[in-house]
Amino acid sequence: MSKRGDSGATGGLFEAGAPRPLADRLRPRSLGEVVGQEHLLKPDGPLGRMVAARRLASMILWGPPGCGKTTIARLLALSTDLHFEPLSAVFSGVADLRKVFDAARARRAAGQGTLLFIDEIHRFNRSQQDGFLPYVEDGTVTLVGATTENPSFELNAALLSRAQVFVLNRLDDAALEKLLSRAEAEMGRPLPLTPDARSALKAMADGDGRFCLNLCEELFALPVPEDGALLDNNALATAIQRRAPLYDKAQEGHYNLISALHKSLRGSDTDAALYWYARMLEGGEDPRYIARRLTRFAVEDIGMADPNALAQATAAWEAYERLGSPEGELAIAQLVIYLGTAPKSNAGYTAYKSAVRAAKETGSLMPPKHILNAPTKLMKQIGYGKGYEYDHDTADGFSGQNYFPEGMARRAFYQPVERGFEREIKKRQDYWARLRERKAADGDE
Numbered sequence: 001m002s003k004r005g006d007s008g009a010t011g012g013l014f015e016a017g018a019p020r021p022l023a024d025r026l027r028p029r030s031l032g033e034v035v036g037q038e039h040l041l042k043p044d045g046p047l048g049r050m051v052a053a054r055r056l057a058s059m060i061l062w063g064p065p066g067c068g069k070t071t072i073a074r075l076l077a078l079s080t081d082l083h084f085e086p087l088s089a090v091f092s093g094v095a096d097l098r099k100v101f102d103a104a105r106a107r108r109a110a111g112q113g114t115l116l117f118i119d120e121i122h123r124f125n126r127s128q129q130d131g132f133l134p135y136v137e138d139g140t141v142t143l144v145g146a147t148t149e150n151p152s153f154e155l156n157a158a159l160l161s162r163a164q165v166f167v168l169n170r171l172d173d174a175a176l177e178k179l180l181s182r183a184e185a186e187m188g189r190p191l192p193l194t195p196d197a198r199s200a201l202k203a204m205a206d207g208d209g210r211f212c213l214n215l216c217e218e219l220f221a222l223p224v225p226e227d228g229a230l231l232d233n234n235a236l237a238t239a240i241q242r243r244a245p246l247y248d249k250a251q252e253g254h255y256n257l258i259s260a261l262h263k264s265l266r267g268s269d270t271d272a273a274l275y276w277y278a279r280m281l282e283g284g285e286d287p288r289y290i291a292r293r294l295t296r297f298a299v300e301d302i303g304m305a306d307p308n309a310l311a312q313a314t315a316a317w318e319a320y321e322r323l324g325s326p327e328g329e330l331a332i333a334q335l336v337i338y339l340g341t342a343p344k345s346n347a348g349y350t351a352y353k354s355a356v357r358a359a360k361e362t363g364s365l366m367p368p369k370h371i372l373n374a375p376t377k378l379m380k381q382i383g384y385g386k387g388y389e390y391d392h393d394t395a396d397g398f399s400g401q402n403y404f405p406e407g408m409a410r411r412a413f414y415q416p417v418e419r420g421f422e423r424e425i426k427k428r429q430d431y432w433a434r435l436r437e438r439k440a441a442d443g444d445e
Contacts, residue, residue: 036175063168066208121145170207270340305420343420365405
């Protein structure tokens, strides 16, 4: 049996002689064998330089599952002669940390450093994270934390200021192909797949190297057909279980995908928007959430350029509520197409924001008296309603009076664009502006 993955002083995961999964047997023995993270590990990469200097800084490894975070941490310890001390934030508490720090202190006195690897470090609460700080600062441990979540949201600022954050990539097709080749070399035979099925296998792995090798192990365990037939896409899907796409509705993946959908629509890339919509559904997102966000898009990014967009959004939302899944999801897909192909304008959104700022700046200015109703004699005496012109009774149907507070200059909040229906609105506004100027000039004469 291959001895790949024996980690020497860093310890192994399986006892000698015990059956070992393929992914463990193929665990890299050196940083040079790690695939997909060359941007960090190459000689002039940040981790490559640290290893060459044999001085590790505390760090956070942030990346998706199966991209090599644990393997890299073990190999960093091996490459710098540090004792590797692994902990999982899921199964460890304060008592476990105290034991680790006491042992690290004693080890340091004997001349050996400790690399404390904490898997899923985001699972530790804020006070537990604060507990690392003194031991990281005085060098008792070199902390290497691994997380699949955005450190900016999940880790203390104090901890982040003492650790460098390195972003690991999901494994691309080239990296996954290297793993497939290694698996075939380890097993001494090729995977029983057609070229298309081989590509489909890599797509099923979804950038996760460990999962990719687990799929390979399932395929190698299948009986070998007597006729040597290879599995095609359909046979592959039947033979192995495809996992759900990586997507956490409560975490960053959720916000990344809705952002991609929103920005694709804003850029009028309807095909990309449909893709991100489908990705969210595949990940288990609630279509009601998507419908709500698309309704917001209709008013924020289309607005009066196509006033029907809002009606389409609310209609699609209601259609989903009445039809449910999966039929109602088609109504939302139709909405995605409508919004993607509609003319875009954020003039209404911008106008509203500007009006809100002006309202805060100007405080409690009263409306001009001529547009105030005067239901009492006293109010008439002090000028309420005096000089008001009823627009319908004017020759143009437009009086041109001032409706802003006295003492406040007229402000143009709404600036329609030359797209869609707003082009017509702009013509109307320009017409009213000319009338207003003419009536103001007539009043000055």
